[in-house]
Amino acid sequence: MSTEAVAVITFPGSNCDDDTVMALGRLGVPVVRRWYRDRDLGEARRVVLPGGFSYGDYLRSGALAARAPIMDAVEDGVATGRLTVLGICNGFQILCERGLLPGALRPNRDGRFRCTWEWVRVATAPLHWPEFRPGTRFRLPIAHREGAFTLPRAELDRLWQEGAVFLQYCGPDGAVGDEYNPNGSMDQVAGICRGRVMGLMPHPERAVAAYLGSEDGLRFLRAWLASEGE
């Protein structure tokens, strides 16, 4: 696990930024905070887009923040291959809206916000992250209104072939089926990973202590921090 600094971006309306900073702090990782109007990410080669309601989730979740100045820097860093990116919940929505990850996050199938503990499993091992082995399970909370991963069927099939479908909702034993689908995501998709860009709807930064419900979020973040090939 590298101890190089991780940048956490705050957009107006982000509200999981402090929790994310604290979670990384628990792992002993230095954090630098970045503001949505900043035009660069400084020295940081890893960046987290935290959860929340950037711009109130107005228009579509993540749509307005995706056009913020700092996102030019994120896009550059991805294009040049020097940046590793994690989008959590609203951060995932921002990455999709920016086109840095495929697909869109539509309203949950019942149209309602949902905050519950769920199980997710690694569906496909992401190329740069050896510690996310297929089948590894995490118990993590979700808290979103727009989390139904959607895109035209043929394109989702292509994502499976590419190995981009990273996380799926599942049962406690790892079984995948619609009964474990909390929001109507196609194929129970909970997270996507393409190249060095990863996004997921669940909140690892909240599952950081047994007394908060689970420590799996620390495991998750540790695995994310252990990316290879920088």
Added chain:
Amino acid sequence: MNRYRVVVAIRLKPEVLDPAGQAVAGVLDQMGMTGVESVRLGRLVDLEVAADGPESARALAEAAARRLLANPVLETFEVAVEP
């Protein structure tokens, strides 16, 4: 029975605050599209209606809009039956 395509356009009443529209306007401005001076967000509902004629299709769509689709406290609606 014929089938009609009916479009219901739902808008916030003009005096009601539209924070989402404000936020969108702010971002368009930042993106350099300064010519956009105001933004108001509304909703669009496309219905397929089975009815005897265009007038009864309209009546059904209006009932749906009044009773369910639009919120009369905050919104107004217009119904258009496509030819």
Added chain:
Amino acid sequence: MNRYRVVVAIRLKPEVLDPAGQAVAGVLDQMGMTGVESVRLGRLVDLEVAADGPESARALAEAAARRLLANPVLETFEVAVEP
């Protein structure tokens, strides 16, 4: 510079499923409005645009729709400049 009212109508691509629309259809059905056979939900954006003429107002609105208002992954849009 003149001011134009421009309406952007945003709809889901026909091949994209609309569960929210289906849910609304189900409720209408339950309420007895069985003539409504399908419901698709879309969005409406009303813009006030300052531009030289209607064509440049349209161009600006189209740019706004393409770059921000509509999500190209799932949606299509139409722009209408009001006379």
Added chain:
Amino acid sequence: MGPQDVGLTEAEYEAVCERLGRAPNPLELGLFGALWSEHCSYKSSKSALATLPQRGPAVVAGPGGNAGVVRLWDDWLLAFKVESHNHPSYVEPVQGAATGVGGIIRDVVAMGARPIALMDSLRFGPEPASERLLDGVVEGVGNYGNSIGVPTVGGEVYFGAGYAGNPLVNVLCAGLVREASLMSSAGARSGSRVYLVGQPTGRDGIHGASLLASQDFSEHPEAVESMRPTVQVGDPFTGKRLMEATLAAIATGWVQAVQDLGAAGLTSASAEVAYRSHCGMELDLDRVPLREASMTPYEIMLSETQERMLLVVPEAGAAVVADAVRRWDLELIPVGRVVDEDILRLRWHGAVVAEVAASALAGGCPVRTVPEDARWPRPAPALALEEPAFQPEWLPQVLAHPDVRDREYIYRRYDWMIQTRTVWGPDHDVAVLCLHEAPVGVTLALSGPGRWAAADAWAGGAGAVARAIGAVLLQDSEPLGLTDGINCGNPNRPAVWREFLDLVGGIRDAATAFAVPVTGGNVSFHNETEGRAIWPTAVIGAVGRHDHPTRPWPDRVPEAGWRLVLVNPPTVPGLGGSVWAYMRGNLGAYPRPDLTVIPQRLRRLRALLARLPEGAFCVRTVGDGGLAAALVKMLGPEGPGAAIALEPQALVGRLFSEVAGQALVAIRPGAWRAFQAGAEAAAVAYLELGETWPDPVLSLQAGTQGWSWSLAALWAAYRSRVQAPRPSHS
């Protein structure tokens, strides 16, 4: 325009003229109408509320400010208050509830505190007619709280016919502040500038305070209609930026006074700051940023547009504060200045359009005195309820009752974990938060079933206080303070006035008996339709300090073989006011809590449990649904089960009585002797119920008769409320 157009009586109008030494002009009359409304002036309730105990060792700020403040640990303080948004939520449930959440959050922020928790208290008419309203209100609470990033860590919901046209939406907010940053509206100094921050002012909710919240809709059917175009819309995005901007402004050290703009908007905010700071204020209304250009001074002063804050800053600090605010894309707009005389002077393009003493506006409304002969408490109404033979189906029926059943269908729509402090969330009877800032935690409880106060408001008020404080104590926490949300009908009707006095009397007597002060609250009157009032409803919030918040006392029994006891079993387990009685259509009167013994008994139980080894027991207070419901919740859906035995006489009462002060405790076998000895030494009375066993079955023996239920079936009843398909506007 006459006095009645702004809701003033002739006598009040004369008082206005007397204070001014002349007749008010129409704008001035409007200002008085708003601030002398029931909602803003507390003219009916003030003298009764003054009898509540308000002082205590932990109190830093009592009633009177934007929120009460208690000392939590060292220089860390907790600001908290409950606020109602009942009428707006009836007119437009989503926005009404959302703006209610926004309003109470701003009250806490105005104290300089960062909000860390919300709780919501809801009342609706019976289902299914109320479903749409409930859906909308829950949507609204969630929309605002989730978006602004303050967890909704708990709440309560009850149903009753009287609430059908008068739903209640009360919201509690708690926030953390360091002593040095504690703010108030009393610090403004002459010569300083007055600024507005936040949303431009529109015609939202004009007359909301004076008319909407202070009258019955049935008296003014047209009021609902004419209010409609002015419904306030909540904007949590601006709310979030305003919260951050205000806290950042305060952190510069330059802010003298903060006041949120709530009921009666700028009128209330400016008059309050001037009055409490013992100075005056001049405002240039043409400088107030507007959403609609054609607004008049009257509309500007009375607008209830949300997400606005008033700050008082000396000239020298303006630049620094402006920078702090601008970071959040907001502007610090100068609208006036503080002056050294008792005046609120309003200018419009340079000309003075209103000039009235701030003290007359904010402190001058003639108040209603509490009659000498109002001896509290009155004699208790007779409460004997026939106790029929026990029927086994009552157990699942009580568990499935709307007042008891699982609330997951509501709280899953609230983010209750954000800020990562929630050790215990809404799936428990109390919320327990750990703090990142201090080595202690916060315990929060909210309670106030209207059923308990329906026939005897004193008993209901006292019962709610006993239950909220009891829940805090039995989570091993030190109660620091109370906030009370009082909801009643039209106080001008003698019966309602009486209920109100009794409710306050019950709260006062119980708070006094527990020695826990009331540091703030809210009163909402006129919750009635066609002369039928709601049940008098006191929503009591209790806050406590928790010394081991990451290891709360458990409320679920882990395994077979544990002994079950009912602590403080009432000699007469009265059924009045209970869910069981309500279900059978004869509510009766809630048994009056014996305040001479309950506080000591609960404190002794806490001390006794605290001496047992960790993990040796679990505990629950007995509440809605009585011992039966507490037992099933303690066992959990998968078991262990339990075998219990009760006396056949008063069996129904034993199972379903909701008498205050009872607690269900399970003791690990190895700790039983220690519990027994401790209970004897401390004179803690308990009734042995039986033991847990491996079977996921609850069995009950009473004399020669026996019954049993599978926990799966009981939990299926408890969880019987399924999420209805979305009924409201898509």
